[in-house]
Amino acid sequence: xxxxxxxxxxxxxxxxxxxxxxxxxxxxxxxxxxxxxxxxxxxxxxxxxxxxxxxxxxxxxxxxxxxxxxxxxxxxxxxxxxxxxxxxxxxxxxxxxxxxxxxxxxxxxxxxxxxxxxxxxxxxxxxxxxxxxxxxxxxxxxxxxxxxxxxxxxxxxxxxxxxxxxxxxxxxxxxxxxxxxxxxxxxxxxxxxxxxxxxxxxxxxxxxxxxxxxxxxxxx
Numbered sequence: 467x468x469x470x471x472x473x474x475x476x477x478x479x480x481x482x483x484x485x486x487x488x489x490x491x492x493x494x495x496x497x498x499x500x501x502x503x504x505x506x507x508x509x510x511x512x513x514x515x516x517x518x519x520x521x522x523x524x525x526x527x528x529x530x531x532x533x534x535x536x537x538x539x540x541x542x543x544x545x546x547x548x549x550x551x552x553x554x555x556x557x558x559x560x561x562x563x564x565x566x567x568x569x570x571x572x573x574x575x576x577x578x579x580x581x582x583x584x585x586x587x588x589x590x591x592x593x594x595x596x597x598x599x600x601x602x603x604x605x606x607x608x609x610x611x612x613x614x615x616x617x618x619x620x621x622x623x624x625x626x627x628x629x630x631x632x633x634x635x636x637x638x639x640x641x642x643x644x645x646x647x648x649x650x651x652x653x654x655x656x657x658x659x660x661x662x663x664x665x666x667x668x669x670x671x672x673x674x675x676x677x678x679x680x681x682x683x684x685x686x
Contacts, residue, residue: 470497472682473512473542476504477533479526480518481666485551488668489516492679506538514682515542517662519553523577523631524565526553536570543572543660549615549681550662555655556633558662564631573657575635582648593648596630601645603653603665613642613654615661615680623673625665627653632664659686 472493474486482502490500501508509515517539519526530536542548543558550558559569562577569577582593602622605612612621625645632651635641642661643654653664661681667674 470499471508471512472498472500472514472516473509474500474502474516474518475509475530475535475539476502477526477530477535478504479521479529480554481520481552481668482518484666484668485516485518488675489678489682492675493682496682498682504533504535506534509535509538509542512542512546514547515539515549516681517548517550517554517557519551519555519557521553522564523553523556523562523569524567526557527567527569530557540570540572543570546659547681547684547686548660548662549678550660551668552629552664552666555662555664556631558655558660559633559635562631572660573635573640573655573662574637575633575640575655577631577633579631580648585648596628597647598628599626600624601627601647601653601665603643603645605643606641606654608639613656613661614684615656615677616643617676617680619673619676619680624670625653625663625667625674626669627665629664 556577641652642656667677
């Protein structure tokens with residue numbers, strides 16, 4: 467297997483078809499081959515890694531462990547560009563309230579459920595959990611600059627969300643994007659060679675594809 471690969475991690479819990487198709491689309495002409503893989507050795511050999519996730523976080527963490535892929539993902543997170551998507555982002559933090567589940571501990575913080583009971587939206591309807599739909603995302607600058615994976619994506623661009631829980635990073639410097647649903651919450655996190663989003667870039671039209679394209683050329 468060549469070193470110029472992007473591994474989309476298949477541990478049985480990701481939105482693999484749409485994620486891999488989006489990454490393959492933007493990888494055309496880049497010299498990178500996209501592989502959807504359940505083999506730890508492929509993750510270790512890859513230049514970049516995408517970690518999708520869907521469903522309950524406890525199930526995702528169990529399947530990642532039982533598949534034998536957890537150690538390979540942790541090794542990747544220590545040394546190469548890694549992008550988490552949806553529950554794949556939540557797994558990067560220390561802990562989730564969802565079924566009291568420990569995460570990978572790669573970004574300090576926790577994942578909490580929306581607390582919107584009894585609250586009304588501006589149109590008078592109740593806030594629904596899970597949140598499903600399009601939100602404007604504000605890019606968060608640190609030291610005067612937003613994260614390179616946002617390159618060319620307008621601040622306030624719309625992205626597609628489906629989730630009941632959201633990240634609360636312990637340190638403000640790890641928040642790369644935020645949006646509002648009842649209250650403002652962090653919807654993108656970053657640290658060193660890791661970038662991750664709560665929203666689904668693969669379901670977010672051109673701006674989502676731009677994020678995947680930027681990830682493929684990002685040199686942290």
